[in-house]
Amino acid sequence: MADDPPPIITEIDANYKERFSQLGKKFQSKYDCEPVFFARAPGRVNIIGEHIDYCGYGVLPIAIDQDIVIAVRQTDDDTLYLSNIDDKYSDYKCNVKDFEINKDQPDWHNYFLCGLKGIMELLSLENPVGMQCMVDGSVPSSAGLSSSSALVCCAALCTMQANGKSWTKKELADMCAQCERYIGTIGGGMDQAISFMAQPGMAKKIDFNPLRQTNVALPDGVSFVISNCCVEKNKAASSDFNTRVVECRLASQVLAKMKGFEWREMKRLADLQTKLNVGLQEMENVVKECLHESQYTKAEICDVLGVTADILATTSLSPNTLHVENFCLYQRATHVYSEARRVEDFQNVCIERPTDAAIKLGELMNGSFESCSKLYECSCPELDQLVAICRKHGAIGSRLTGAGWGGCAVSLVPNDKVTEFLDGVKQSYYIPRGLESKVNNALFVTKSGGGAAVYIP
Ligand SMILES: Nc1ncnc2c1ncn2[C@@H]1O[C@H](COP(=O)(O)OP(=O)(O)OP(=O)(O)O)[C@@H](O)[C@H]1O
Ligand SMILES: CC(=O)N[C@@H]1[C@@H](O)[C@@H](O)[C@@H](CO)O[C@@H]1O
Numbered sequence: 026m027a028d029d030p031p032p033i034i035t036e037i038d039a040n041y042k043e044r045f046s047q048l049g050k051k052f053q054s055k056y057d058c059e060p061v062f063f064a065r066a067p068g069r070v071n072i073i074g075e076h077i078d079y080c081g082y083g084v085l086p087i088a089i090d091q092d093i094v095i096a097v098r099q100t101d102d103d104t105l106y107l108s109n110i111d112d113k114y115s116d117y118k119c120n121v122k123d124f125e126i127n128k129d130q131p132d133w134h135n136y137f138l139c140g141l142k143g144i145m146e147l148l149s150l151e152n153p154v155g156m157q158c159m160v161d162g163s164v165p166s167s168a169g170l171s172s173s174s175a176l177v178c179c180a181a182l183c184t185m186q187a188n189g190k191s192w193t194k195k196e197l198a199d200m201c202a203q204c205e206r207y208i209g210t211i212g213g214g215m216d217q218a219i220s221f222m223a224q225p226g227m228a229k230k231i232d233f234n235p236l237r238q239t240n241v242a243l244p245d246g247v248s249f250v251i252s253n254c255c256v257e258k259n260k261a262a263s264s265d266f267n268t269r270v271v272e273c274r275l276a277s278q279v280l281a282k283m284k285g286f287e288w289r290e291m292k293r294l295a296d297l298q299t300k301l302n303v304g305l306q307e308m309e310n311v312v313k314e315c316l317h318e319s320q321y322t323k324a325e326i327c328d329v330l331g332v333t334a335d336i337l338a339t340t341s342l343s344p345n346t347l348h349v350e351n352f353c354l355y356q357r358a359t360h361v362y363s364e365a366r367r368v369e370d371f372q373n374v375c376i377e378r379p380t381d382a383a384i385k386l387g388e389l390m391n392g393s394f395e396s397c398s399k400l401y402e403c404s405c406p407e408l409d410q411l412v413a414i415c416r417k418h419g420a421i422g423s424r425l426t427g428a429g430w431g432g433c434a435v436s437l438v439p440n441d442k443v444t445e446f447l448d449g450v451k452q453s454y455y456i457p458r459g460l461e462s463k464v465n466n467a468l469f470v471t472k473s474g475g476g477a478a479v480y481i482p
Pocket of ligand 1: 093111131161162165166167168173176259429
């Protein structure tokens with residue numbers, strides 16, 4: 026499956042017909058011609074395994090129905106024309122062979138350009154055709170449901186299809202994980218992997234280096250409910266995300282040095298575990314023994330590693346974290362190793378299916394949230410309040426999902442409590458904050474949807 030290319034379909038589901046038809050009409054009125062094909066890539070909700078993909082550890086997401094759809098027609102003038110049905114995203118035009126991705130100003134078109142550049146550079150496409158594109162997105166933006174990667178993956182899929190090429194889902198997922206970094210965020214590969222490799226009705230355990238996927242059947246009798254705290258956080262517009270990536274890298278390097286390994290080779294906390302050849306619980310003990318809980322200053326890290334600040338900038342930092350002076354190594358590494366263990370435990374409960382499976386999964390989700398909020402510090406007051414409200418109204422487990430600092434929580438709710446849960450969360454979170462008009466798009470039950478595809482009418 027993952028070794029097949031994304032499917033090309035000629036019949037679409039009745040649910041999508043109206044949306045694709047409206048998008049086709051918008052395309053027609055903008056470009057005065059009809060689109061030749063549509064590409065679709067879904068967003069995702071990560072059930073468990075937060076901020077560990079870029080450390081080399083497996084995660085457990087599902088694709089959601091919300092997606093990015095792009096209507097496309099090839100042109101013969103070497104120009105990329107981008108338009109969006111949402112007016113807040115301005116039109117954009119550039120030469121397909123000569124453009125720049127602006128990391129300082131992560132405007133929406135830069136995400137499309139990441140997908141385009143990825144296909145061109147990483148897969149040696151020398152003469153890409155021009156394209157007219159009309160984009161329609163339904164993934165809430167900057168809310169932890171991976172709107173940016175859905176756009177990058179969809180742009181890559183458009184470019185591949187428009188140029189008559191074909192690569193497998195796995196190749197595309199790997200390539201898109203690399204190319205989203207052109208915008209500056211040093212993400213892992215979770216979002217792009219699930220966007221291409223998702224299967225309806227299945228969660229996926231995604232492992233990395235090399236990219237692998239395993240189906241995970243979620244237990245019956247429970248639903249996953251998404252609730253958006255309505256605080257937006259754009260990952261590329263601040264250094265918070267990359268600071269976490271760098272703290273994990275520094276933790277692996279400091280630990281490697283203390284254990285007598287060549288620390289410069291160490292990029293991920295999982296690499297250190299491989300070197301030490303011990304289990305995850307033991308890695309938590311290694312962190313306890315070797316690192317201190319108070320923050321590390323840059324000077325102290327340089328001292329431990331025996332390098333100058335200039336050298337450290339090249340071995341360990343990213344352009345947008347050069348200014349950071351203090352790093353929390355103990356807390357970040359403890360989160361990563363314990364979260365990796367929770368993902369393994371979650372997968373095992375799904376396989377073994379004990380009678381109290383839902384309770385056990387809920388406990389793991391709650392543990393994940395405590396770790397994200399306290400050790401990884403990637404929540405925010407509104408998300409903390411929302412998670413507490415979700416638990417109060419019947420969630421067996423509730424946690425932030427995606428990068429955090431805002432955005433969504435995912436809750437595990439028994440099927441017979443879902444109606445009560447939705448009403449309780451609406452009354453307790455959305456109405457008192459004047460967010461009633463947003464409830465329909467912000468609070469919903471989700472199921473695992475399908476992966477990216479091309480539709481030729
Ligand atoms: N429908 C859309 N049309 C155009 N651009 C979009 C659309 N949806 C999202 N984007 C772009 O993606 C950006 C959001 O990306 P960001 O990485 O901050 O969040 P995310 O991917 O939604 O969240 P996370 O990675 O935490 O799951 C928006 O600021 C916008 O530039
Ligand atoms: C594209 C991108 O950077 N995605 C990252 C994803 O890889 C993962 O690290 C997640 C937190 O678990 O935060 C973002 O969504």
